[in-house]
Amino acid sequence: MKKNQNISEQLVTEINSQVFFKEFTFSKNDFYPKDGKKELADNILVLDNLLFIIQVKERNIEEAKKSTNDWFKNKILSVAKKQIKNTSNYLKKYDIIPIINCKGQTIDVSKIQIQDINNLIIYKCDAELKEEYKNLKFYESKTNGFIHIFNITDYSNICKLLITPSELDEYLKFRIKIYSKHNDFIKHCEEEYIIAHFINSDNTDLINPTFILNMSKFDIDLSSFFINNFMEYFHHKIRITEQKKSNDYHVLITEIAKLKRYELPAFKERYLSMIDLAKKNEFSMPLRFYNIRTDCAFIFLPLSKDLAFNWEKALNNFTEVYKYKRKATKAIGVVCFKQDDFIDINWTMFKKKWEFNEELEQLVKLETDHYGNGEIFTPPRYKLKKN
Numbered sequence: 489m490k491k492n493q494n495i496s497e498q499l500v501t502e503i504n505s506q507v508f509f510k511e512f513t514f515s516k517n518d519f520y521p522k523d524g525k526k527e528l529a530d531n532i533l534v535l536d537n538l539l540f541i542i543q544v545k546e547r548n549i550e551e552a553k554k555s556t557n558d559w560f561k562n563k564i565l566s567v568a569k570k571q572i573k574n575t576s577n578y579l580k581k582y583d584i585i586p587i588i589n590c591k592g593q594t595i596d597v598s599k600i601q602i603q604d605i606n607n608l609i610i611y612k613c614d615a616e617l618k619e620e621y622k623n624l625k626f627y628e629s630k631t632n633g634f635i636h637i638f639n640i641t642d643y644s645n646i647c648k649l650l651i652t653p654s655e656l657d658e659y660l661k662f663r664i665k666i667y668s669k670h671n672d673f674i675k676h677c678e679e680e681y682i683i684a685h686f687i688n689s690d691n692t693d694l695i696n697p698t699f700i701l702n703m704s705k706f707d708i709d710l711s712s713f714f715i716n717n718f719m720e721y722f723h724h725k726i727r728i729t730e731q732k733k734s735n736d737y738h739v740l741i742t743e744i745a746k747l748k749r750y751e752l753p754a755f756k757e758r759y760l761s762m763i764d765l766a767k768k769n770e771f772s773m774p775l776r777f778y779n780i781r782t783d784c785a786f787i788f789l790p791l792s793k794d795l796a797f798n799w800e801k802a803l804n805n806f807t808e809v810y811k812y813k814r815k816a817t818k819a820i821g822v823v824c825f826k827q828d829d830f831i832d833i834n835w836t837m838f839k840k841k842w843e844f845n846e847e848l849e850q851l852v853k854l855e856t857d858h859y860g861n862g863e864i865f866t867p868p869r870y871k872l873k874k875n
Contacts, residue, residue: 496544496545496546496610496611496612496640497515497530497531497544497546499640499644500530500531500542500544500610500640500643501513501515501530501531501590503643503644503647504531504533504540504542504647505590506647506651508533508535508653508745509741509745510589510590510591511589511590511591511593511735511738511741512533512534512535512589512653512742512745513531513532513533513589513590514528514531514532514533514534514587514588514589514590514595514597515530515531515532515590516587516588517529517530517531517532517587518587519582519584519585519586519587521582521584526574526578526582528541528575528578528579528585528587529541529542529543529571529572529575530542530543530544531543531544532575532587532597533653534595534597534600535653535657535742535745535746536742536746537600537601537602537603537604538602538603538604538605538606538653538657539579539600539602539604539605539606540605540606540608540656540657541572541575541576541605541606541607541608542608542609542610543568543571543572543608543609543610544609544610544611544612544640545563545564545567545568545609545610545611545612546611546612546613547559547563547611547612547613547614547615556613556615556616556617557617557618557621559613560611560613560617560621561621563611564609564611564621564627564637565627568609568611569609569627569629569635572607572609572629572632572635573629573631573632576605576607576631576632579597579598579602582598583598584596584598585597585598593735595735604657605632606636606657606660607629607632607633607634607635607636608635608636608637608638608643608660609627609635609636609637609638610638610639610640610643611637611638611639611640612639612640613639623675623676624637625637625638625663625667625674625675625679626664626667634664636660636663638679642679645679645680645683646659646679646683649683649687649706649708650683651708651710651713651714651749652713652745652747652748652749652752653745653746654745654746654747654748655748655749658686658748659683659686662682662686662690662692663682663686665692666682666685666692669692669693670692670695673695680700680703681697681699681700684699684700684702684703685699687699687702687703687706687869687870688702688870690869702872705872705873706870706871706872706873707870707871707872707873709871712752712753712756713749713750713752713753713756714752714756715744715752715755715756715759737835739837739839740820740822740835740837743782743784743786743818743820746782746784747779747782748781748869749869749870750867750868750869750870751779751781751867753867754777754779754786755777755786758775758776758777758786758788759788759822761775761788761790762775762788762789762790762822762824763790763824763831765790765824766790766791766824766825766826766831767826767831769792769793769826770790770792771790771791771792771795772790773858773859774787774788774789774806774810774821775787775788775789775790776788776810776859778810778814778816778862780864782818783816783817783818784816784817784818784819784820785807785810785811785814785816785818785819785820786819786820786822787803787806787807787810787819787820787821787822788821788822788824789802789803789806789821789822789823789824790823790824790825791823791824791825792825792826793825793826793827795825796825796826796827796832799823799825799834800834800836802823803821803822803823803834803835803836804821804836806821807819807820807821807836807838808838808848809848809851809852809855811838811842812842812845812848812849812851812852813852813855815842816842817839817840817841817842818837818838818839819837819838819839820835820836820837821835821836821837821838822834822835823835
């Protein structure tokens with residue numbers, strides 16, 4: 489975190505590191521190319537090829553010389569907008585941009601193949617703004633497209649409801665879509681309506697005020713999918729020195745972070761079951777699932793201590809077979825076993841296009857007696873409590 493971060497910048501960084509893993513949240517964003525020091529936006533969030541550029545502004549009443557509305561016009565519609573534009577330009581211009589994430593790791597963000605960008609300005613203003621500014625939800629830039637504008641309270645509330653990076657990304661795109669279809673209504677409505685509409689329905693054709701009433705029934709159901717608390721310590725449980733020292737595990741948690749709320753229970757349930765079996769020193773056939781949307785297979789292998797000596801071969805074999813079975817482009821395998829008084833976790837990843845392989849074809853047939861063919865399950869986007 490920057491030493492001179494104001495309270496709003498600190499709060500936004502804290503919020504973002506809860507929604508994203510700390511590995512993907514950046515708030516120390518100075519870098520030093522040959523032509524002199526440059527600074528990216530206050531918060532940079534990265535998830536694979538998806539980027540969030542966030543600029544934060546706070547009006548200090550004690551030091552304020554301009555009126556509230558003049559402050560907004562200058563700091564939000566001019567300065568913050570320019571800082572977002574500069575960040576986009578820097579990411580295109582410089583070949584090396586090393587910045588430090590909230591885990592204390594230095595990452596060269598210039599190497600990220602960015603395909604999608606969300607631009608946000610978040611502000612804190614204790615004094616009353618005129619209605620035009622208070623209701624402003626976007627700045628439409630000729631070079632950077634839609635820039636989302638949020639007061640900090642609305643942004644915080646959104647992130648309390650939408651707890652995964654994929655949800656936040658989906659919401660921002662939904663916000664633009666519904667604004668484009670119902671410009672006049674969205675200009676004047678509270679953010680509360682937009683989030684209520686999003687949670688109730690992803691259909692933007694019609695405005696439905698009753699969606700706000702349904703929010704009292706919204707079931708966050710955090711316990712079924714929230715994994716940040718124990719994934720925070722995943723890196724510490726890795727025992728292989730090379731894996732522990734490198735940032736290679738980022739490719740693993742990237743695929744986890746891509747999962748949406750309704751997809752995460754499949755991961756959490758199997759991951760915790762694997763840990764539990766390993767603690768009991770019990771062997772089990774791998775626990776598995778395949779996410780069609782992200783084209784990634786997940787394999788969880790608990791081993792008993794007497795089989796742990798061969799963990800690497802077992803993990804690679806089981807992971808490759810399941811990847812082949814699902815014709816997936818990516819597969820992540822995690823193995824867990826008891827070592828003295830500790831639980832060791834190691835992992836592998838396969839990433840390549842599916843190709844026919846006679847040996848793997850036969851192995852898939854052999855395992856069908858145990859696993860069957862599997863089934864497709866489509867859970868609801870969000871849950872509403874029953875009356």
